[in-house]
Amino acid sequence: MNFIYKRKNIFNRKALKLSEEKYAKAYKxxxxxxxxxxxxxxxxIEVNEGTVKIYRYDREELIGNSIIDLGLWVDVLEREKLIKKVSKEGAISDFETKFQVKNGDVRDMLLSAEIIEINKELCMLINAQDITERKQSDERLSNQASHDILTGLVNRREFERRTECLLETIQQDKGTHALCFMDLDQFKVVNDTCGHIAGDELLRQLSAMLKKIVRHSDTLARLGGDEFGxxxxxxSLDDAQRVTTSVLTAIQDYQFSWEGYSFRLGISIGLVPITDSKSNLTELLKQADAACYVAKDAGRNRIHVHHDDDSEMAERHGEMQWVTRISKALEQDLFCLYAQSIVPLYGSTDRHYELLIRMLGDKGEIIPPGAFLSAAERYNLISKLDRWVIDNSFSLLAEYPAFLKQINFCSINLSGQSLTEPEIMKFIISRLNECEIEGNKICFEITETAAISNLNMATQFISTLKALGCRFALDDFGSGLSSFGYLKNLSVDYLKIDGMFVKDIIDDPIDHAMVKSINEIGYVMGMKTIAEFVENDEIKGMLxxxxxxxAQGYGVGKPQPFKELLIRSNNVIKIKNSSVV
Known part of the structure; x- marks a missing residue:
């Protein structure tokens, strides 16, 4: 029995020794x-290899020395919190703090700790994990989610989040705050002249400059494209105006240089005071956006401050209401086409019509384009309207081929925005083929301003479609600043003389001289001329x-529903055909 006990005791000691060795290996x-x-x-008292590696101290430097004297804890008060917590609970985990290691680096640490007793003395077993890289990665991801990659500024999402947080507290703090939207003027010129790499560099430089101007407490954001907030x-509003005036002056004085080119820019700023009466984020952002557009409309490179009784803002707000109506009309097909005749002033038998868009109201009333086109242009819906006109015009012309044979061509208006969208040109070509319409039956009208603003794209657009037989007219000719200089670069077939010169031609010798000059230029360049706003026979005679x-205008033919014109023309053709039989 004694032998068995001794043997068992030997086995227990061996097992304990093996267990301790295994634990020591695992510990290290x-x-x-x-x-x-x-x-x-x-x-x-004891450290493993992980401690040596993370803290950058040799084992001999650690054993016997105090963690406090070595200065590992960046904030000693944090250690006191840890001790209180672990003494109370016995063990804790997920305690985040910062340690300064031997080389001076500050590392983010995640600690777990528990109380143990060694030789009747209370000690602490600490498991420390270096989470610096993980924290930095999380911060990078968080930064990417809330900041613009190109400029490093706060992005729109984060800007709106911070604004919303401010609005939630404004009722309590009763403070005065302000918000502004800013839109660079002439940024597109840099992109078109030097390319997007130059444009990106310009945005980076401007962002760095703006950071130095705004207050440290301000949130400067890139909202998208060339828009900032x-x-x-x-x-206070006065202080906000001082900040925005400093921004305006800095942009005006700034010169951007790129590969031999130099550019001066401007900026249009819409400023909105935020008081406790404002608590709706959407409404606040609309007001800032509208104020920015008012600044643009007033001549650009200026500040417009929003006031609740602002008549210009009320007009802009009205335009925003039209945006919803336009979108609804596109979804529900609540548009229709009208046609206005273009009459030859000599013995020509040519029949031309300009096709015009109208909106159908809730009660079936006809809404003229003047009510909604400016809103469509301002809020980037105009190319959708162009597409609708092209699609429906081609479909109707294909449905009435006899009418198409009778006329010389139909004119369709194209916006400047459509000239810059390659998809529109592809759509036109596709629909011409689908509807089996000859290109020479279609004339596209583009405004002089749109053509000059997008000269390279306009030239390519015209060249491509003219190769298919399409014709082109330059609308509102004479309204631009460099009409004659740019005209030789545009291969158009017709010049439409701006109505502002035509309507007073009888009484105003300057208007008479302008119309005469435009007509002579058109003749020299082999282009036909069309006068708009011909209101009576006297004007018609003078032209x-x-x-x-x-001539085109109410004096020679009012706009009429296009579908009715097609049906009447079809009936006339049937009568003629039956009388011949």
Whole structure:
């Protein structure tokens, strides 16, 4: 029995020794820092290789020395919190703090700790994991989600989040704040002249400059494209105007150079005071956006401050209401086409019509284009309207081929926005083929301003469609600043003389001279001329004397529903055919 006891005791000691050895190996092999310190003064009793590696101290430098004296804790008060917590609970986990290691680096650490007793002395077993890289990665991801990659500024999402947080507290703090939207003027010129790489560099340089101008407490954001915003907390309207005036001056004085080119820019700024009466984010952003557009409309490179009784803002707000109606009309097909005749002033038998868009109201009433086109242009819906007109015009012309044979061509208006969209040109070509319409039956009207603003694209657009037989007219000719200089670069077939010169031609000698000059230029360049706003026979007679080729206006033919015109023309053709039989 004694033998058995001794043998069993030997086995127990061997097992214990093996267990201790296994534990020691595991202790040393753990990649995290495992250390044992005295509870009160933090003297290291034991450390593993992970501790040496993470803290950058040799084992000999750690054992016997205090974690406090070594200066590992960046904030010693944090250690006191840890000790209180672990003394109360016995063990804790997920305690985040910062340690300064031997080389001076500050590392983010995640600690777990528990109270243990060694030789009747309270000690603490600490498991420390270096989470610096993980924290930095999380911060990068968070930064990418809330910041613009190109400029490093806050992005629209984060800007709106911060604004919304401010609005939630405004009722309590009763503070005065301000917000502004800013839109660069002439940024497109840089992109079109030097390319997007130059445009990106310009945005980076401007962002760095703006950071130095705004207050430290302000949120400067890139909202998208060439649009910026500033949220100014605890800022009176006067102070906000000083900030935005500094921005305006800095942009005016700034010169951007790229590969031999130099550019001067401007900026249009819409400023809105934020008071406790404003608590709706959507409404606030609409007001800032509308104020920015008012600044643009007033001549650009200026500041417009929103006021609740602002008549210009009320007009802009009205345009925004039209945006919803336009979108609804596109979805529900609540548009229709009208046609206005273009009459030859000489013996020509040519029949031309300009096709015009109208909107159908809730009660079936006809809404003229003047009510909604400016809103469509301002809020980038105009190309959708162009597409609708092209699609429906081609479909109707294909449905009435006899009418198409009778006329010389139909004119369709194209916006400047459509000239810059390659998809529109592809759509036109596709629909011409689908509807089996000859290109020479279609004339596209583009405004002089749109053509000059997008000269390279306009030239390519015209060239491509003219190769298919399509014709082109330059609308509102004479309204631009460099009409004659740019005209030789545009291969158009017709010049439509701006109605502002035509309507007073009888009484105003300057208007008479302008119409005469435009007509002569058109003649020299082999282009036909069309006078708009021909209101009566007297004007018509004067235009005939000058030598203008065609007239358009209420004096020669009012716009009429296109579908009705097609049906009437079809009936006339049937009658003629039956009488011949």
């Amino acid at each position: 092999a753990v990649p995290n820092s495992l250390s044992i310190t005295t509870l009160n003064d933090g003297v290291f 500033i949220l100014m907390e605890q800022c 005939k004397e000058i030598g203008v080729d065609f």
